[in-house]
Amino acid sequence: LDAALQALLDKVKLPSLEGRVLAVIAPHAGLPYSGGTAAWSFAALARARPERVFLLGPSHRAPIRGIALPEVDxxxxxxxxxxxxxxxxARLLRLGKGSLxxxxxxxxxxxxxxxxxxxxLAKVLPGVTIVPGVVGDLTLEEARRTGKILREELGPKDAVxxxxxxxxxxxxxxxWGNPPFHDRVEENLARLDRQAWEAVRTLDPAKFLAFYRKTGDTICGRYPIAVLLAALPPGTRAVRLHYETSGRITGDWTSSVSYQALAFLGEGWKKEKTMPDYSQGPLNEEEKALARKIAWKxxxxxxxxxRRLDPTKAGLEPKGALLxxxxxxxxxxxxGQLRGCIGSIYPSxxxxxxxxxxxVDAAAHDPRFxxxxxxxxxxxxxxISVLTPLKKVSGPEEIVVGRDGVVLTKxxxxAVFLPQVAPEQGWDRDTMLSxxxxxxGLPPDAWKEGCTFETFQAQVF
Known part of the structure; x- marks a missing residue:
């Protein structure tokens, strides 16, 4: 496999690419068919040397809506x-408001x-971290919302x-096309695929999906592509690197699949923070991994x-911030649906x-389940959400949605909400407080008078 991939990459002669490679579109058929085209995409991606790749592809078998994330390490x-x-x-699950x-x-x-x-990826970027999502059906609005979420998550060392x-x-x-064609297949396919490329090149998900609806073009990754177009920052430009068809490769034009290698270039993904980042907390990466193991065990x-766990006997000796x-x-x-949530507000x-x-309480003693x-x-x-100490604030105007957890007392x-609750539900401050x-156990508008408020932040992982 390594030799086969290297042979494909050796045939790539990239043009001069001005700007950083932010994203690529690559085909996913078997290597003898689409491998030569995919090699162009990944040769371009390798120039950017991203440390993390958001990898999105279509769902061919499972009839799903939204984006399925994995449960493996x-x-x-x-x-x-x-x-x-x-x-x-985990962040995407929260930011997706429970549906995307x-x-x-x-x-x-x-x-x-x-x-x-x-x-x-393993060949050109060995050991690169990935954020993999299988994409089902999406409306245009859902594609735009998803793209906005990804744009806010993507940083200068990321690629898509x-x-x-x-x-x-x-x-x-x-x-057979729309309108259908049965002769001059290679020429007509090239024309249709160029129209698809031109629709992608607009960088407008609405125009791209309008092309799909008009032609019915069987682009399996149309929804992942729409999400990418919605995510790309201003000033991005698209480049067509390579084009091929299985019909030309095999000489059999009774059926054919088209492959395109497309790259998207710009200044870089500039992480858009709508609020301060409080994700850094008292636990380092090693301690967070240990905390997850202890909690799950x-x-x-x-x-x-x-039985209750004794971490030391289980080979999970607490250390560092866990002490x-x-x-x-x-x-x-x-x-993805809540099954239990219990916690402590005050450290003891x-x-x-x-x-x-x-x-144990979340698994066995949440009265809602x-x-x-x-x-x-x-x-x-x-x-796991590790809380900072509570801080009393003078009123609701000091509460920042997405940053602050809130304790309301009257x-x-x-009652208490963790910082991630309001973003997950799509609430503004007033809705969250209601x-x-x-x-x-109070009327929805009771927060407007006679209440005290305490806020906290949380390291969530």
């Missing part, structure tokens, strides 16, 4: 593993559109790879055996002890 290839940025996946992004490993297990790109073949023509695919042991007196919340989700014990207790069953464990994901009524008042 890495993608394995014969050329080495590509680690998955699980924290970024969801966890579904089964969708990934049966999908080839990303796997065909991972071998090229979109996996897509272009026209699937002939009896094998039930498509605590859930697993309680659900399966009804500090800190408060935390543990959130469990089942395929070492963080590792709070993790064990709150993990039945206790987690053993058969549910494979479908669960776990999120008399004997009290729901918080209701959670405290």
């Amino acid at each position: 890495a993608f394995a290839t014969p050329l080495g593993n590509l680690p998955v940025d699980r924290e970024e996946c 992004f969801f966890l579904d490993q089964a969708v990934h297990d049966g999908e080839h559109s990303l796997e065909m790109e991972t071998i090229f 790879v979109i996996s897509s073949d272009f026209t699937h023509w002939g009896a094998n695919y039930g498509y 605590a859930v697993e042991l309680w659900v399966k055996e009804g 500090k007196t800190l408060a935390c919340f543990v959130t469990l989700k089942k395929r 014990r070492p963080l590792w002890k709070d993790l064990v207790e709150r993990a 039945e206790p987690v069953r053993p058969d549910e464990l494979p479908d669960l994901s776990l999120e 008399g004997f009524h009290r 729901f918080l008042a209701r959670k405290a």
